[in-house]
Amino acid sequence: MNTDIRDIIDNFELLGDWESRYHYLVELGERLAPMPSAYKTDANRVVECMSLVHVAAYPHPEQAGHLAYWGDCDTAIIKGVVAVLVELFSNKTAAEIAALDVDALFTGLQLEEHLSPNRHVGVYAIVNKMKAQALAF
Numbered sequence: 001m002n003t004d005i006r007d008i009i010d011n012f013e014l015l016g017d018w019e020s021r022y023h024y025l026v027e028l029g030e031r032l033a034p035m036p037s038a039y040k041t042d043a044n045r046v047v048e049c050m051s052l053v054h055v056a057a058y059p060h061p062e063q064a065g066h067l068a069y070w071g072d073c074d075t076a077i078i079k080g081v082v083a084v085l086v087e088l089f090s091n092k093t094a095a096e097i098a099a100l101d102v103d104a105l106f107t108g109l110q111l112e113e114h115l116s117p118n119r120h121v122g123v124y125a126i127v128n129k130m131k132a133q134a135l136a137f
Contacts, residue, residue, distance in 0.1 A: 001104050004088055009108030018114050025080030032083040035072035044133075048125035050118055051075035053082060055126060057089075057133035065093055067134055071126075081111070081123055089130050097134040102127045 015021050039056040046053040052074040060066035071086040073079035088105070089097050102124075106112060112120060 002100060005101065005105045005108070008084060008088065008105060012109050018110065021109070022077065022114070025084070026076045027080070028083040029073070029076055029079030029081075032071065032079060032086065035070040039070050040072065044129075046122070046126050046129045049073075049078070049122035051078045051122065053078060053122070053126055055082065055086070055130050055133070057130065057137060059137070060091060063091060066091055067094065067097065067137060069130060069133075077115075078119065078122065078126075082126060084109075085126060085130060089134070092134075094134040094137050097131055100131075 012021050012024065015024055035054060035056070039058075040054045041056075044054045044056040046055060053072070055069060055071045057067045057069050060068045068090040069086045071079075071082040073082050084105075085102075088100065092100075106123070111123065115123065
């Protein structure tokens with residue numbers, strides 16, 4: 001398992017129950033850097049999500065060959081998931097992003113057990129969009 005994924009899971013495991021994890025996800029979403037409106041385009045929208053979600057990859061300003069991400073969502077819990085994914089995917093190369101095992105992340109965070117099936121589909125759509133954007137670079 002990728003060490004970044006392990007670190008995220010370890011942080012969440014410190015919280016114990018799902019309610020604490022849920023509140024932490026919401027808090028992460030609230031702390032997510034505001035996405036510039038120029039990036040909130042149809043091309044960056046995750047249309048499979050019930051929530052309004054945008055993600056955008058861009059060349060990392062300080063690390064050649066690496067990417068960074070913007071993300072935003074109009075739903076608190078999914079915005080928290082976007083924040084986790086933005087943190088996980090940023091500062092990596094396209095190849096590193098493609099190799100990320102998000103199944104291990106979502107299993108470790110227990111998202112499958114606590115998100116509705118529609119939200120679960122949407123979360124994977126966000127991941128697929130972010131990986132496709134990385135490959136485009």
